[in-house]
Amino acid sequence: MNTTGGVPVGRWSNRLLRTLPREPSALLEQDLRQVSLTQGRVCFEAGKAIDQVYFPLTGMISLLVATGDGEMVETGTIGCEGAAGLQCGLGESYSYGLATVQIPGNFATITAKRFREVASSSLPIRDLIYRYTEILWSEAQQSAACNAVHAGSARLCRWLLRTADCIDSNVILLTQEYLADMLGVRRTTVTLLAQELQSRGAIRYTRGRIHILDRGALEARACECYQAIKQKNLLLDIGVNAHSG
Amino acid sequence: MPMYYFHLRDDQTVPDVDGTDLLNASEARDHAIGVARELMFRSEGMLDHNWALWKMSVHDNEGNELFSFRLTGPTDNE
Numbered sequence: 001m002n003t004t005g006g007v008p009v010g011r012w013s014n015r016l017l018r019t020l021p022r023e024p025s026a027l028l029e030q031d032l033r034q035v036s037l038t039q040g041r042v043c044f045e046a047g048k049a050i051d052q053v054y055f056p057l058t059g060m061i062s063l064l065v066a067t068g069d070g071e072m073v074e075t076g077t078i079g080c081e082g083a084a085g086l087q088c089g090l091g092e093s094y095s096y097g098l099a100t101v102q103i104p105g106n107f108a109t110i111t112a113k114r115f116r117e118v119a120s121s122s123l124p125i126r127d128l129i130y131r132y133t134e135i136l137w138s139e140a141q142q143s144a145a146c147n148a149v150h151a152g153s154a155r156l157c158r159w160l161l162r163t164a165d166c167i168d169s170n171v172i173l174l175t176q177e178y179l180a181d182m183l184g185v186r187r188t189t190v191t192l193l194a195q196e197l198q199s200r201g202a203i204r205y206t207r208g209r210i211h212i213l214d215r216g217a218l219e220a221r222a223c224e225c226y227q228a229i230k231q232k233n234l235l236l237d238i239g240v241n242a243h244s245g
Numbered sequence: 246m247p248m249y250y251f252h253l254r255d256d257q258t259v260p261d262v263d264g265t266d267l268l269n270a271s272e273a274r275d276h277a278i279g280v281a282r283e284l285m286f287r288s289e290g291m292l293d294h295n296w297a298l299w300k301m302s303v304h305d306n307e308g309n310e311l312f313s314f315r316l317t318g319p320t321d322n323e
Contacts, residue, residue, distance in 0.1 A: 176263060192259050192284065
């Protein structure tokens with residue numbers, strides 16, 4: 001894999017790339033390149049053609065839907081367990097919403113055109129696309145239900161745990177503004193909820209940096225959506241392993 | 246724009262360490278009500294204390310309390 005900047009991180013950091021069988025993996029390897037992307041970088045705009053596939057190695061991408069008055073609602077997160085734009089492997093695709101880099105880091109990318117070519121000749125890759133797209137769809141539905149009925153504190157805990165899983169780290173670099181946007185609440189609300197979690201010893205919070213100290217405490221306070229999404233993702237592992245074997 | 250701070254208090258304090266830039270005290274009042282609604286949505290309380298025991302205390306940049314109000318209970322339908 002080519003490296004164009006940042007700390008070199010192998011493709012093995014991404015679960016989808018790691019779990020592909022050797023032959024399709026080798027096909028992708030030739031055209032993957034590694035890039036460092038900063039927070040806020042737009043990967044796809046709503047309604048525009050998907051021209052790249054992004055496999056996060058250390059960062060995270062958020063899928064967002066914008067409302068008419070400019071507010072953003074997060075419908076999915078993609079970290080080192082997944083990929084953004086994978087569906088373009090089945091044919092030319094357009095992004096329904098906005099996809100932006102939420103946590104900066106390293107990403108393996110491949111052009112949509114080349115990814116389509118590789119996918120057209122590889123059943124394991126097409127199978128992976130179907131399975132992973134189903135997971136993202138499930139997450140979007142779970143997020144919609146979560147935003148409608150769960151308390152802010154439970155949603156904050158769910159989001160922190162999910163993000164930590166996505167980037168495989170207990171240190172999350174994120175401003176309060178971003179977090180408030182992701183949860184659909186005011187920044188002050190996030191500050192107060194974060195202060196409560198800090199006083200319980202679950203996190204250490206400073207401006208732009210959240211350190212998870214006690215995952216168990218967060219899991220106890222998170223809504224059931226965290227485990228539901230996690231279980232869905234585990235099903236992908238089972239499917240991939242069955243296919244590989 | 247002036248900075249306002251929205252602390253939560255009962256026998257302990259949950260501080261708003263960041264503050265928010267707002268146009269005036271009227272906007273601060275609207276903001277405080279909005280934050281209170283978001284906090285109480287489908288929630289019993291904070292730090293194991295019922296919301297009815299808490300009050301929101303709004304301060305200016307010099308630390309003066311401008312106003313405060315009690316959080317009286319869940320506001321699921323608001």
